[in-house]
Structure formats: C-alpha cells, structure tokens
Amino acid sequence: MMSLRRSMLLTVAVAALTVGHWPASAAPKAANPVAQFDTDNDGTLDLMEVKKAASALFTKLDRDHEGTVDKRELAGRLSAKELATADPDHDGTLTMDEYLAVVEQRFNAANTDSDNTLDAKELHSKAGQALLRLLK
Numbered sequence: 001m002m003s004l005r006r007s008m009l010l011t012v013a014v015a016a017l018t019v020g021h022w023p024a025s026a027a028p029k030a031a032n033p034v035a036q037f038d039t040d041n042d043g044t045l046d047l048m049e050v051k052k053a054a055s056a057l058f059t060k061l062d063r064d065h066e067g068t069v070d071k072r073e074l075a076g077r078l079s080a081k082e083l084a085t086a087d088p089d090h091d092g093t094l095t096m097d098e099y100l101a102v103v104e105q106r107f108n109a110a111n112t113d114s115d116n117t118l119d120a121k122e123l124h125s126k127a128g129q130a131l132l133r134l135l136k
C-alpha cells in the first residue's frame, strides 16, 4: 500500500511539474528562456520551436478570436513602426502569418552564428530579447 501511495504522489508531482507554467511575473529571474520553449530538450531553440511558442502566444493575444492581432492586442510587443513594417496591407492588424514572419526575422537576427538554432547566449542578446517578446 505504501509504495502504491508513493508512486501516486510521484505521478501527481510529475504532472504538476509538466503542466505548471510559471506566470511571467513569478518566474525566477534566472529562468532559462531556452528551457521554457525547448520542446525536444536539445538545449537550443530551433525555428520550429520558436514558431510553435509564437503561434500559441498569438492565439492568446487574439482576444476577439478574429484571427488577427491589432495594436491593442499586441500590448507593446511591437512599436507602431514595427507594426507598420510587418503589416503589408496596412489594415492595422497582423495575421498569424504576418506575425510569424516577424518572428522568423528576429530569429535570424538573433542567430549570429547561422547554425539554425538559438542558444542561451544568443537569446540573451538584444536581438534575442526582441524575439522573446514575441513568444511570451
């Protein structure tokens, strides 16, 4: 009985660890942004992992569920100028594709050694931080 109880407790603990996401404000300062989005656990972020995180955020930001995000929904993640550049049809909103195009640009800007992945050092750079703003 004891060991069953223990293994159940362990299962619950593991589930809590897997499901539990720190709210941004409660996250420890040293939180590694790589680990947060590194779904294949190889220690770096590739474009697929970055786009997955960005799509999830886009869906969350699109509060009225119309498939686009406007200035208000972006809540300062892009400046007015950045939004205008990313918005080729100038309707003041970004579709998911337009949003992901900005994400890809920032990914490439941060990937200074052109190895197709971002490591912790690249994410801590100015370009890396600009990318992270579009992921969380």
Ligand SMILES: [Ca+2]
Residues within 6 Å of the ligand: 038, 039, 040, 041, 042, 043, 044, 045, 046, 049
């Ligand atoms: Ca990875």
Ligand SMILES: [Ca+2]
Residues within 6 Å of the ligand: 061, 062, 063, 064, 065, 066, 067, 068, 069, 070, 073
């Ligand atoms: Ca919207």
Ligand SMILES: [Ca+2]
Residues within 6 Å of the ligand: 111, 112, 113, 114, 115, 116, 117, 118, 119, 122
């Ligand atoms: Ca790199």
